[in-house]
Each structure stands twice: as structure tokens, then as C-alpha cells.
Amino acid sequence: MGMTSWWLLDLALAGLILVLGAISVCSRDPQRAVVMFIAFGLALALAWVRLAAPDLALAEAAIGSGLTGVLLLQAIKQGARADSTENGKREQGAEGADARSEDHTGEHTRGPGWYWLSAVLILMFAGMLLYAIHTSLNQGIPAPVDAAVTLAEQAQQSLSSSGVSNPVTAVLLNYRLYDTLLELAVLLAAVLGVLALGNLASGNMAPGKSGVGAEPEAMTQAPGPLLALLRWLVPVIILTSGYLLWAGAHAPGGAFQAGAMLAGAFALVYLCGLVAPGPISSKAWRASLVVAVAAFLVSALISVLLGLPMLTIPSAFAGMQILLMEIAATLSVAATLAVAVAGGLAWSERDASQARQGGGQ
């Protein structure tokens, strides 16, 4: 038993990831594809653990596998309902969940030209990426292995003045604050898209009152043992989220993982009909969505007012400032993912009621 015995586990893990990924991509049954995708994410999280990247493992398990899985399952549910109402017995599984959800735009038939166009666009994009990598390598940027070593050393060297002792958090919230600001802005833009597409835009986020007053199935069917489980599991999840937020300063964790845990707790109680989170137009939801970007912009303003380069953090207050930004980012990440989950459900419940009215199935 030693380092030598790990290669067997690593080999099995790598093979498992490849097989799960292949099944997920090749499966003609969307539900199987999504379930395999979730399993794929969990195996990938284990792989990150083996690669000594626990921060990434946490993010992959919580966001990449867990919440994305919930969103994809909802998309399938919605696609199946759209099929049963609008198209009768359409050929199952010919398209993925994405194509199915796009059916709502009323575009039901796509000729082969559409797929050729997609293929050409994807190939062009891949070519652009290859060109970018090629040129950047030719311009004297060191090879990836050397770069990784050098960057890791640099991150360690400045760690004492960064305000935190976890180098990953130091990179995310101090050295490369600009990138994280842009990531949070992308999240904000994405949730605006969700709000524009779902019927949340009409100001309704309570599942029981989504447009047509239909009670969601989950609310009426959530059995007693599940509710009993949630009653003590959800506080544990919230506690874990707070721990991850706090631990991010010195150990694996941080705002994204903590926010995903919070959103997971929200998804559980929301899907079981235990909470009615109120209209998305309320000040609390809107403030939660934008508070991260706001906090980062305030940080930028402070650095400019102090005469520093923008988005640099003076090391005297770095710890406190990073903690505040992490709290804001946790709130925004959680709210964004929660709105995505609730938005999908509210939308699909509307389709369910249409299915019942249209006498589908």
C-alpha cells in the first residue's frame, strides 16, 4: 500500500470518465444522457481530488454535476411535455435537451442545412481557438508546464500579503480579481436571460401560482420521510455553505462552492414546495443578484481612489475586503442558481397545465 497502488484507481477513474462521457454524448435517450452526465460530473470531481485540486472538485460536484443536473432534468421534463402536447408521438431522442427546449420558439422542423451550418460554425470556432493557441505559443509565452510552475511559485511568493492563506482564493479574489469580476458579470447576464425567457419576468416566482395557478406535482407528492429528511438536512447544508465560505480563506472552499450549496438547499425546499420564495421583482432577490458585481465595483472604485492600479487590494485590509467580497459573491451565486432552478420549474409548470388542458399524453 503506497503511492504505487494509486495508479490502478487513477486508471479506473480515467476509464470511467471516458465511458460515462461517451454514453452521455451518444445516448439517444435524453434522460439517460443526463443521468450519465451527472455521474460523469461526480467521477470528474473525484479526478480533480486525485489531481490535488480540491477547490475544483467541490465546484464540479456542486455546480457542474449537481445543479446543472437539476437544470437539465427540468429541461427534459419540459421538452417531454412540449412533445406530448404539440407534436404527439414524435421520434424520441433524436435531439438533445437543448434542441427540445428550443422547440418553444415554434421552430419544429430543421432541415439538414441547419446541422451543416452548425458543424461549419463549430469547426470555424475550433480553428480560431487553434490559431489563438498557435500564435500565443509562437509569441514566446512559455510552454504550459513551465508556465504552471512559474505561476504557482509567484502565487506562493505573494501569499503573505494577499490577505488569505489559500492560494486559490488569493488568485480568485486578489491577483486576478478582474477575471472574477467578469465571471460574476457573466452570471448576472445569464440570469437576466433566464428572467427574460421564463415567466418569472411577469414577477411570479411562487411555484403554486405560476401564471395559471397550477399546483406543481412535487408539492402535492412530497412524502413525509422526504420532508423529515429535508428538515434536518437543509440546516446542515446551510451550515456547510457557511463553513465553505469561511474556510475559503485558508482551505479549499470559497464563494462559488458556498453559493452552489446554498442554491442546492434552495432547490431542495423549492422543488418539495416547502418555500414560496416570493416575486423575483422583490428588492431582496434583485439585490442578491447584483450585490457581487456591486461589491467588486466598489472595490475597483476604492483602489482607484487610493491611487492604486484598478482592482488591486491594499494588503492592510486585504483579509476583510476579500471576506466581504466573498460574502457578496456567495449571495449572488446562490441567487443566480436559485433563479435558474425556479425559472425552469415555473416555465415547465406552465407547460404542464397546457398539457392537461390540451388533453395530451
Next chain:
Amino acid sequence: MSALAVVGMVLVFIGVLFFVAGSIGLLRFPGVHSRLHALSKADSVGLGILITGVCLIAPDWLTALKLLAIWLLVMAASAASSLLIAGMARNKGICDGHD
């Protein structure tokens, strides 16, 4: 200390046997309910024995406590999800053992 480690190893092995049996049952048993039966045995009993074994090998008490917490969480989640799947199968009428 070494004897403890050996006992731990044996318990891990027994736990793994439960998981193998559960996996075979999941693949080979007819019907949703008997498959769930096989799977939840592996989850609760198998993981319990396995974690007891790992606890004996664990370097300190804190690690052992964490492992026990994991076992409790998995048992609770497994019980609830088995119940959900079984209930859903009954509601959809696919529990007759011929699927």
C-alpha cells in the same frame, strides 16, 4: 495496532462484498422494488461495515467521526431517495416485476 488494522481491512472487504452483491442485484433482479432492495442494502449495511473498517484504520478520532457523519448522511439520503423512486414506480404502475 496492527491487529486493529487487519480487522479494519477484513471489514472493508466484507463491505465491498455487500456492494458487489448490491450491484449484481441492481443489474439482475426483476422489477423496481427488488432492485431497490438490493441497492439500499449495499448503501446502508455495506457502507456501514466499510466505514467501520475504515474508522479502525483511520489515523485519529476526528477522521473517524467525519466518516460516521458521512455514513449517516448517505443512509438518510439513500432511504429518502429509495422511497421516492419506489413511490414514483408505484404511481406509474411499473412495479410488477416484468419490466
